[in-house]
Amino acid sequence: MTVTLTGAGAALPERILSNHDFAHLDTSDEWIVQRTGIRERRRLAEDASLAELAALACERALSDAGVTPQDIGHVVVATSTADRISPGMAVEIATLLGIDRPAAFDLSAGCSGFVYALDHAIATIESGRAEHVLVCGAEALSRITDHTDRNTAVLLGDGAGAVVVSKAPGSLRPTFALGSDGTRIELLYVGQDRLMRMRGREIFESAVDAMADHTELVLKQSGLSPDDLDLFIAHQANARIVQAVARRLGVLGDRVFLNVDKVANTSSASIPLALAHAREQQLLSPGAVLGLAAFGAGLSWGAGIITWRAPAAGRGMTGPAADRGGR
Ligand code: ACO
Secondary structure (H helix, E strand, C coil): EHHHHEEEEECCCCCEHHHHHHHHHCCCCHHHHHHCCEEEEEEECCCCCHHHHHHHHHHHHHHHCCCCHHHCCCEEEEECCCCCCCHHHHHHHHHCCCCCCCEEEEEEEEEEEEHHHHHHHHHHHHHCCCEEEEEHHHHHHHHHHCCCCCHHHHCCCCEEEEEEEEEEEECCCEEEEEEEEEEHHHHHEECCCEEEEHHHHHHHHHHHHHHHHHHHHHHHCCCCCHHHHHEEEEEECCCCHHHHHHHHHCCHHHHCCCCHHHHHHHHHHHHHHHHHHHCCCCCCCHHHHHHHHEEECCCCCEEEEEEECCCCCCCCCCCCHHHHCCC
């Protein structure tokens, strides 16, 4: 037995902002597309509940996994923009879903939050304390955006994504590596004014190094090579960052997933949203080997290898990696 992802779901606010909606900030569609790959992002209404949006993503993930709320004993929500300072959103989301008195908590690790939450979920299942854990990443970054600052305002979006993590048959054990460096907090932070400040270029370079190095590390620890990855999903901050990491790894073409053009940087919602969108595009086949990588405030980072569901019965592995000879 091992631990796999068994379901994914996404939920986005209805309101779409195009790059043209930022023309008043002395920027342009051309600049934003060229430097970031972003074409549009979603915006949650000021009086809307992020927990309700997140619950919708979770409901879709549960349905995709064929898991009922009664099967869930643990709910972990990665976020830096919860509806309230306390309690976190996990308890409210669990109640909205009808999950009866689960262990439920929020986790804050900037844009790396989802990977940290996923690592926790895997450890909880591996230790025998749960069979299914619901992991959600949800952000309303518009709540911490300086809407007058073109350096950050054009980059950020709102949304929620969720996955179900389950005990399942299979032989590839998930491998995750996490890290942080508190000596560089000033590169990216949200202060007492509740507005995000960052030094973009330095973040860019550190993000590429950390995500590439840690993906190489978890591949090595798993006994895999970059060729074994069926899909590489890195935190969708900027298409150029994702492509630079993928180039360093030698993972190219359609094995690199991008949806930053549609959703922009949604921090801890970014990877589960990407997983759900990859699922909608039928890019996840049973047994597919996924590489995940994230980087963000802290500084913090993480990378991991995990499979999408169990391989089809009677086969060691399916998908492109199997065609290339697998492990
Ligand atoms: N429109 C026009 N010009 C802009 C804009 C804009 N929206 N934003 C910044 N600029 C200008 C700056 O004022 C600066 O001008 P100057 O040179 O006259 O001072 C110039 O563009 C900056 O140029 P570069 O440093 O060459 O820009 P770069 O190619 O690094 O792109 C960007 C900037 C998009 C911020 C990039 O560095 C980036 O994406 N960094 C990561 C940021 C990020 O995603 N942080 C959030 C979370 S961390 C994470 O998720 C990884």
